[in-house]
Amino acid sequence: MEYLELAVALVVILAAAELFTNGIEWFGHKLNLAEGAVGSVLAAVGTALPETMIPLVAILFATSGAEGSGHEIGVGAILGAPFMLATLAMFVTGLGVVGWARRRRAGRQMPVDTHVLGMDIRYFFVAYSIAIAAAFVPPDLNWLRYVAVVAVIGLYAWYVKAHFQADTKLDAIDLAPLRFRRRDPGAHKSNPEVPRLRIVNVQVLVALGLIIGGAFVFVDGGEQVATSLRLDPALLALIIAPIATELPEKFNSLIWVRQGKDTLAMGNITGAMVFQSCIPTAIGIVLAAEAWTVSNDTLLSFASAGIAFASTALIFIPMVRRGSLSGVHLLLGGAFYLVYAVLVVGKLAGAF
Numbered sequence: 001m002e003y004l005e006l007a008v009a010l011v012v013i014l015a016a017a018e019l020f021t022n023g024i025e026w027f028g029h030k031l032n033l034a035e036g037a038v039g040s041v042l043a044a045v046g047t048a049l050p051e052t053m054i055p056l057v058a059i060l061f062a063t064s065g066a067e068g069s070g071h072e073i074g075v076g077a078i079l080g081a082p083f084m085l086a087t088l089a090m091f092v093t094g095l096g097v098v099g100w101a102r103r104r105r106a107g108r109q110m111p112v113d114t115h116v117l118g119m120d121i122r123y124f125f126v127a128y129s130i131a132i133a134a135a136f137v138p139p140d141l142n143w144l145r146y147v148a149v150v151a152v153i154g155l156y157a158w159y160v161k162a163h164f165q166a167d168t169k170l171d172a173i174d175l176a177p178l179r180f181r182r183r184d185p186g187a188h189k190s191n192p193e194v195p196r197l198r199i200v201n202v203q204v205l206v207a208l209g210l211i212i213g214g215a216f217v218f219v220d221g222g223e224q225v226a227t228s229l230r231l232d233p234a235l236l237a238l239i240i241a242p243i244a245t246e247l248p249e250k251f252n253s254l255i256w257v258r259q260g261k262d263t264l265a266m267g268n269i270t271g272a273m274v275f276q277s278c279i280p281t282a283i284g285i286v287l288a289a290e291a292w293t294v295s296n297d298t299l300l301s302f303a304s305a306g307i308a309f310a311s312t313a314l315i316f317i318p319m320v321r322r323g324s325l326s327g328v329h330l331l332l333g334g335a336f337y338l339v340y341a342v343l344v345v346g347k348l349a350g351a352f
Helices: 002-028 035-060 064-099 114-136 144-163 198-226 233-246 247-258 263-285 299-322 333-348
Strands: none
Touching: 002 035, 002 247, 002 299, 035 064, 035 114, 035 198, 035 247, 035 333, 064 198, 064 233, 064 247, 064 263, 064 333, 114 144, 114 263, 114 333, 198 247, 233 299, 247 263, 263 333, 299 333
16 A cells, blocks of 8 residues: 555656646746746745655654654754755756757757856855854854854845846747646637736646645655665655655656756756755754754764765866766766765664
8 A cells, every 4th residue: 555655646746747847937938037047946946845844844843752853853854955956866867868868959968057057056055054064053152053044044035036137038939838728718819828827827836736745645655665664764764755855856857858958957956955055954953953963963964965065066066167067977966875875874784
């Protein structure tokens, strides 16, 4: 039964991801938004909701007797999101580029807007560095934590502003027909292929609801399977659950890669990295302050941040220097993911 639940949830997430990418492109076009704003802000925030909700629930609704444990799980989930995006999501997207190279005009090369992605990565490095630095603040300087929170929230607001002020680039010629267009009886008779904004909004909201619901069902099914297989709970929290909650970003990016919309595909990931390094970390610093500290208990979780930095630097610094990005280069993210997986398994086995 657990495996059926996983299969159904996976199908729902896949269908919803396709529905969401189609709807969010039309939403950006109707509002004359830049490609970066659509991929790095709207799509990124929308698909980041499932993995953002899990740490919030763990931190806010932990029972009094298990509050510390709930906070540790929440902090682990917050740190796990940027790590998964910087490693496994890059690897999966790279596989998509390589796998569909023959049907793509650019082949294994990705004609991305390096300015947009470069800006995303710079914001990620600055914001995530501030958030991680807050974990090293001693108790007698606790006010510095709140300075860090204000800084990362301010950075994200500035980041969103920069993307929404960019030049518009989304062209309706590149858009597939809106999936819900036939559900709009009041559409313009002269041009029925151009949907009204209200039906676009409905499609985006329905897709988001399905993505969030599917992600939670998938995580629940994964927990049941892990329990039945007697897997260590820490392994589930650090490795398995984050994979499930990052599925929307991975599927959205694969859909856009297949369509040759590489800036949207990569912006969906890098934009989510910026969001995850700002908003969830601010929540963790304020609401789970005792767990947002580097210690023996949290060292493994915070180690994921170092690996995320390393993977991001190795993938994107060459992109900025060369002015181009290759799908093959994204596969490096998989190697960094394996390094962390080995660390987790080694820790659980008592090797460290």
